Amino acid sequence: MxxxxxxxxxxxxxxxxxxxxxxxxxxxxxxxxxQAGRYLPEYRATRAQAGDFLKxxxxxxxxxxxxxQPIRRFGFDAAIMFADILLVPQALGSDLWFVTGEGPxxxxxxxxxxxxxxxxxxxxxxxxxxxxxxxxxxxRELPAETTLIGFAGAPWTVATYMVAGRGTKDxxxxxxxxxxxxxxxxxxxxxxxxATVEYLSAQIEAGAExxxxxxxxxxxxxxxxxxDFAVAPTARxxxxxxxxxxxxxxxxxxxxxxxxxxxxxxxxxADAVALDNGVSAEWAAMNVQRAGPGGCVQGNLDPRHMxxxxxxxxxxxxxxxxxxxxxxxxxxxGHGITPDADPDNxxxxxxxxxxxx
Ligand code: 1CP
Numbered sequence: 081m082x083x084x085x086x087x088x089x090x091x092x093x094x095x096x097x098x099x100x101x102x103x104x105x106x107x108x109x110x111x112x113x114x115q116a117g118r119y120l121p122e123y124r125a126t127r128a129q130a131g132d133f134l135k136x137x138x139x140x141x142x143x144x145x146x147x148x149q150p151i152r153r154f155g156f157d158a159a160i161m162f163a164d165i166l167l168v169p170q171a172l173g174s175d176l177w178f179v180t181g182e183g184p185x186x187x188x189x190x191x192x193x194x195x196x197x198x199x200x201x202x203x204x205x206x207x208x209x210x211x212x213x214x215x216x217x218x219x220r221e222l223p224a225e226t227t228l229i230g231f232a233g234a235p236w237t238v239a240t241y242m243v244a245g246r247g248t249k250d251x252x253x254x255x256x257x258x259x260x261x262x263x264x265x266x267x268x269x270x271x272x273x274x275a276t277v278e279y280l281s282a283q284i285e286a287g288a289e290x291x292x293x294x295x296x297x298x299x300x301x302x303x304x305x306x307x308d309f310a311v312a313p314t315a316r317x318x319x320x321x322x323x324x325x326x327x328x329x330x331x332x333x334x335x336x337x338x339x340x341x342x343x344x345x346x347x348x349x350a351d352a353v354a355l356d357n358g359v360s361a362e363w364a365a366m367n368v369q370r371a372g373p374g375g376c377v378q379g380n381l382d383p384r385h386m387x388x389x390x391x392x393x394x395x396x397x398x399x400x401x402x403x404x405x406x407x408x409x410x411x412x413x414g415h416g417i418t419p420d421a422d423p424d425n426x427x428x429x430x431x432x433x434x435x436x437x
Pocket of ligand 1: 246
């Protein structure tokens with residue numbers, strides 16, 4: 081019997097995919113969290129046309145349009161599909177609505193009966209099918225060099241909203257449920273994790289080339305809780321995705337994880353970790369970024385520079401580019417751009433990055 085070795089996977093050509101594969105590039109590719117959003121007049125116009133935020137998420141032509149707006153205006157290296165992490169709770173059966181000027185509201189889940197009443201993970205496609213259509217449109221319409229990113233919330237962050245019924249400063253309701261009935265809380269995390277695997281798999285089948293897991297509230301987990309509810313669910317999702325869709329990179333964003341950024345990619349199988357602006361780029365270069373696969377970091381300019389601009393913006397951008405130039409790096413903000421940001425500052429950030437820092 082002759083054994084024929086499998087041909088090596090073709091090397092990616094898009095810059096974001098090259099960085100995620102562990103390549104150190106002379107100029108880091110760049111995109112920006114919340115790049116489609118209220119700081120852009122064209123976004124506000126399309127959102128007004130949609131009527132409300134959820135309508136915008138579930139109307140594929142309009143969701144694709146707002147995804148493309150920052151690509152046309154700035155030429156970012158990646159487009160992130162327009163949707164929201166809270167569509168998954170809705171697909172699992174939570175009521176979801178947005179209060180203008182305040183934010184999201186959901187029906188609350190506080191005990192084992194609430195978890196048991198959720199829909200099965202496999203049924204999420206009934207609600208989420210329009211998101212897959214958005215991705216199919218984007219794959220047709222994006223420039224050939226632009227990477228298409230899909231996303232979901234990580235289970236802990238999604239659970240904090242499902243338990244509290246809204247955004248909270250300290251995620252106290254989720255911590256309380258975890259303490260009162262750890263098994264019920266773990267069942268909630270598992271159900272969200274299963275739904276997330278289904279959702280991200282379908283996103284990849286519809287054309288997402290990279291997926292990102294947003295764990296915006298990971299920083300409020302301590303000790304064993306961080307291992308059980310940030311690391312383990314993320315690792316489980318990534319293992320299932322690697323199994324179903326080998327070669328599709330995953331970016332993990334355990335926001336405000338601080339020292340727990342160290343080893344997070346290795347512990348979860350993530351191809352990159354996104355850094356918030358609470359850690360310094362110099363520290364991350366020493367402690368988080370590594371040469372080769374799994375060593376890529378993304379980040380981490382403070383989004384307030386998109387409001388204030390000026391020489392500080394240029395200096396900080398250069399400092400981050402230089403600090404992370406020795407390994408695989410995707411330039412980004414440390415969190416989402418805010419509605420009061422000035423689009424001219426975004427253009428200045430991109431110009432500075434592309435000038436080599
Ligand atoms: O009025 C508006 O137009 C709504 C503002 C808005 C936008 C533009 C919301 C409501 N969601 C979004 C889009 C969105 N949300 C994207 C689109 C892609 C892009 O980045 O351009 C993404 C990736 C998200 C992810 C998201 N939603 C996160 C994780 C990232 C983060 O910011 O930490 C979280 C926590 C949410 C929940 C959410 N959705 C919207 C708001 C205002 C919030 C935060 C609510 C709160 O905690 O109070």
